[in-house]
Every structure is written in structure tokens, then in C-alpha cells.
Amino acid sequence: MNLTKLNFHKLSVFILGLGLLGSACSSDSSSNSDSNSAIIEGSVQQQQAKAVQSDAYVVSAARINSDGSFSIIEGSETEVDASGNFTLTVDAETANNIAVVAENEGQEFKGYLSSEIENGQTYTLKTLNTEYTAESEVYAEVIASGNSDIVQKSDIEAMISSEAAANIESDASAAANIASSLEHAAEARAEFFAVHVENNSQAALETTYEELAEAQVRLEAELEANTNAEARQEAYEVFTQSIVDAYAAAELEASSTAKAIEMWSRVAINSMSDVEADVREDARLHASTITAIALDLAVQAEADEMNDSSQEAIADAGLELQSAIETSNGIQGDIEAAFESYHEDIRSIIESDGVFEAALILEIDSQINGPNGAKADFSGSISSSVSASMINNIYTDFYTSIETTVENIFGSDNEAMVESITEIMILINLNS
Structure with missing residues (x-):
């Protein structure tokens, strides 16, 4: 995602438009005249179905069972038309987790509803394809683990793309492994709220969940409404920004949002x-x-007392970071290099700004990154096998260590300055 300053303006306008849409209709549903059933509309992606007749797909509603399996709901079957479109009817009271399955000569696509469905409403799915099928398999594994209350559907959307979907489908254990990874991350997120949000932490977490759900619904509506590649890409960019905005909606400060994410x-x-x-x-x-x-x-929020040229340079460094990540293809070394370059850029900007003494900034960063510094302890402690509580303890120790380093070097006379530089040093050293 290469977000230029112009793109940020475009995103702001687009987000405003989506917000207005959301205020008018809070889900991807509309009323229908049959109060005893729900209607689900969608389509099967044509280019993935061209090996067989596009109008030969049988589409059914299905339950996602507590063990993660899919069971067809009898009487819900329908066929797609020549364009691959379908409309099916289902009693929403027959299951809690309703999905859609399309089958044709051994080829199968799946999709799940992003919101709880109700009779008397009409719902529109994303196009059924390999990506949606992979996402549905992961979601089914989340249900099987009993963690669908903390793993959000937007979490799955954010982690799985069309590029990875084929590999997920070809690996029998991939969906379960990805689900487990998202569960571990969601547990850490919930613990973060419990530890770092002082008032009504559970309410704040629920607000974030609600906003993430709304972001998912808006994305799906945009994807289904647009076949233009540029519009779809813009919808994904808005979705990515909306994930960040979901934490702000729970009144988390920008620094806490960045730490949680x-x-x-x-x-x-x-x-x-x-x-x-x-x-x-x-x-x-x-x-x-x-x-x-x-x-x-x-970082921009924490640098609001710096001079205008420094703030502009910090914003430019952020854009360069996002551009470098976009071209990294997710390769670990390239991602790490991008964050390290951002770290160096921000530290250099701070050093050259008149608000902070350059030698002190360099000394703080050198201690953090020294052989016995906060970074070494942090990097050596983080493991995929430790509990959510232990993960948060490791992060808290990291934050506290940097705060102590800053206070020891700056002193405690200027509390606002100490707090600002502490947060910046934490943020730029998290990933570098």
C-alpha cells in the first residue's frame, strides 16, 4: 500500500462516505417481505469456475458446527444463473453460524455471514472464491476452538489474501494453524486492554470489536458493489485504516493503539x-x-510540540515506511529493514529538532539498543509459546525499562517532555 499525502486525503473522503453509509445501514442487509426466512444473495467467481459450467453450481446454506464441520441445511439448495449469481432462502433460527457452500463437479467454494442473520432480512455475500473459502475454513476452526468471541472476522480478513488462499487450501493443517495463531493474538489483545485500559477495559474492547465488525461489513459491501480493480484496492486500503480507527473509537490514545496493534x-x-x-x-x-x-x-501525535519542519519530516518518514513494507512482499528481512530505517529516520529528526538535546537522544537510544538494554531483553523474551499474560508482562517490562532510561538521562523536571520522548522511543524501537 503506497499511501501518498494525496491518498490520505482520498482515504479521509472515502472513510467519511462510508461512515455516512454506515449510519444509514449498519449491516449488509435490507428488509424483505418474508418474515419467516432470511434471503442470502451472492455469486460464484467466474474465472475460478470456467473449467466447469458456470450455471451448474448448486448453492446451499450450511451450519458451521461446534467441531468446525459444515452441514448443509436441507431445503435451502438453489442453483446459480448463467452469470454465477444466486439467491437462497433460509430460516435464520435453524443455526447460529450460517455459511454458504457452492458445489460443482468436485469443486467447492464457501463463504460465511459476517453478521448474525435475522428472518425478514436480505444479506449480500462477498463473491465466493478461493480466498473466501480459505477465510471460511479458518473461521470454522476458530468456532471449533471456542474462540469466536475474541477472534474477529476482520482479523481473518486482514491476514488472508487471494495470493495465500491457494496454499491454504492445499495444506490440510493450514486453516487450523492460522486459526490458532489468530486466537493467540486475540488473547494477547484482550489482555492488553485489561492491563493498559484503566477505565471500563471490557467495554472498550467490546467497542473495538463492534468497530472491527462494521469495518468488515463495509468492506464486503464495497467489494460486492465494485468490480473495478482500483476501487476494490481502495476499499482494502480504507479497511486497513478502519482497523486502526477501531481502537481510537474505544478512546485509546494513538500510542496505545499502536502498541496494541x-x-x-x-x-x-x-x-x-x-x-x-x-x-x-x-x-x-x-x-x-x-x-x-x-x-x-x-509518533506524529507524540511529536506535536516539535517544529513544523520536523513534523513534516516525521510524516514523510511514515509514508516511506509504508511504501517500503508494500514492496517487501512480506519477507522478514525486508520488513525488519523497513522498520529499522524508520527508527533511524525518526531518531535523526528528533536529534535535529530544537526541542530535545541531540546527545541525550542518542544516549537514550544507545542504551535501549545496547547488549544489556531493553531491546535485548525484549527480543530474547518474546516467544510464540508463552501465554497472553506473559506476553503482556514482557511488553510492560519493555515499556518500563525505556521509561526508566529516559528519566535517568533527562531527569524528571519536564514531565511532558519525558513522557513524549518515552513514548516515541518505545514506538520506534518496537519493530526495529
């Missing part, structure tokens, strides 16, 4: 060691993009 991303990727490299790299690319946006916004 970075933790979620790191834990999810670290936990994917058993999936194919291509799938892991694709997930790392998307997770790092979200992290970079949150990080950039947080």
Missing part, C-alpha cells in the same frame, strides 16, 4: 511457524502494513 501483529506472525512460508509472508505483509499506519499516527 503491534502486539497483535507480532504474536499472530510469531505463532505461524507451522504454515508455509508464502502464507506467513503474505500475513506478515498485511500485519506490518496495519502496524506501520498505527505507528506513524502515534
Whole structure:
């Protein structure tokens, strides 16, 4: 995602439009005249169905059972038309987790509803294809684990793309491994809210969940409404920004949002060691993009007392970070290099700004990155096998260590300055 300043303006306008849409209709549904059933509309992606007759697909509603299996709901079957479109009717009271299955000569596509469905409403699915099928398989594994209350459907959307879907479908254990990784990350996120959100942490977490769900619904509506590649790409960019905005909706400060997202991303990727490299790299690319946006916004917020040229340079560094991640293809070394370059850029900008003494900034960063510094302890402690509580303890120790380093070097006379530089140093050292 190469977000130029012009693109940020475009995103702002687009987000405003989606917000207005959301205020008018909070889900991808509309009323229908039959109060005893729900109607589900959608289509099967044609280019993935061209090996067989496009109008030969049988589409059915299905239950996702507690063990993650799919069971066809009798009497819900329908056929697609010549364009691959379908409309099916189902009693919403027959199951809690309703999905859609399209079958034709051994080829099968799946999709799941992003919101709870009700009779008397009409719902529109994303186009059924390999990507949606992979996402549905992962979601079914989340249901089987009993973690669908903390793993959000937007989490799955953010981590799986069309590029990785084929590999997921060809690996029998991939869906379960990805689901497990997202569960571990979601547990860490929930613990972060419990530890770092002082008032009504559970309410704040629920607000974030609600906003993430709305982001997912808006994305699906945009994808189904647009076949233009540029419009679809813009919808994904808005979705990525909306993930960051979901934390702000819970009144988390920009710095806390960046920390929560970075933790979620790191834990999810670290936990994917058993999936194919291509799938892991694709997930790392998307997770790092979200992290970079949150990080950039947080550093800019903490630098609001710096001079205008420094603030502009910081914004430019954030754009360069996002551009470098976009071209990295999710390769770990390239991602790490992008964050390290951002770290160096921001530190250099701070050193040259008149608000802070350059020698002190360099001394702080040198201690953090020294052989016995906070970074070494942090990097050596993080593991995919530790609990959510332990992960948060490791992060908290990292934050506290940097805060102590800053206070020891700056002193405590200027509390606002100490707090600002502490947060910036935490943020730029998380991923570098």
C-alpha cells in the first residue's frame, strides 16, 4: 500500500462516505417481505469456475458446527444463473453460524455471514472464491476452538489474501494453524486492554470489536458493489485504516493503539511457524502494513510540540515506511529493514529538532539498543509459546525499562517532555 499525502486525503473522503453509509445501514442487509426466512444473495467467481459450467453450481446454506464441520441445511439448495449469481432462502433460527457452500463437479467454494442473520432480512455475500473459502475454513476452526468471541472476522480478513488462499487450501493443517495463531493474538489483545485500559477495559474492547465488525461489513459491501480493480484496492486500503480507527473509537490514545496493534501483529506472525512460508509472508505483509499506519499516527501525535519542519519530516518518514513494507512482499528481512530505517529516520529528526538535546537522544537510544538494554531483553523474551499474560508482562517490562532510561538521562523536571520522548522511543524501537 503506497499511501501518498494525496491518498490520505482520498482515504479521509472515502472513510467519511462510508461512515455516512454506515449510519444509514449498519449491516449488509435490507428488509424483505418474508418474515419467516432470511434471503442470502451472492455469486460464484467466474474465472475460478470456467473449467466447469458456470450455471451448474448448486448453492446451499450450511451450519458451521461446534467441531468446525459444515452441514448443509436441507431445503435451502438453489442453483446459480448463467452469470454465477444466486439467491437462497433460509430460516435464520435453524443455526447460529450460517455459511454458504457452492458445489460443482468436485469443486467447492464457501463463504460465511459476517453478521448474525435475522428472518425478514436480505444479506449480500462477498463473491465466493478461493480466498473466501480459505477465510471460511479458518473461521470454522476458530468456532471449533471456542474462540469466536475474541477472534474477529476482520482479523481473518486482514491476514488472508487471494495470493495465500491457494496454499491454504492445499495444506490440510493450514486453516487450523492460522486459526490458532489468530486466537493467540486475540488473547494477547484482550489482555492488553485489561492491563493498559484503566477505565471500563471490557467495554472498550467490546467497542473495538463492534468497530472491527462494521469495518468488515463495509468492506464486503464495497467489494460486492465494485468490480473495478482500483476501487476494490481502495476499499482494502480504507479497511486497513478502519482497523486502526477501531481502537481510537474505544478512546485509546494513538500510542496505545499502536502498541496494541503491534502486539497483535507480532504474536499472530510469531505463532505461524507451522504454515508455509508464502502464507506467513503474505500475513506478515498485511500485519506490518496495519502496524506501520498505527505507528506513524502515534509518533506524529507524540511529536506535536516539535517544529513544523520536523513534523513534516516525521510524516514523510511514515509514508516511506509504508511504501517500503508494500514492496517487501512480506519477507522478514525486508520488513525488519523497513522498520529499522524508520527508527533511524525518526531518531535523526528528533536529534535535529530544537526541542530535545541531540546527545541525550542518542544516549537514550544507545542504551535501549545496547547488549544489556531493553531491546535485548525484549527480543530474547518474546516467544510464540508463552501465554497472553506473559506476553503482556514482557511488553510492560519493555515499556518500563525505556521509561526508566529516559528519566535517568533527562531527569524528571519536564514531565511532558519525558513522557513524549518515552513514548516515541518505545514506538520506534518496537519493530526495529
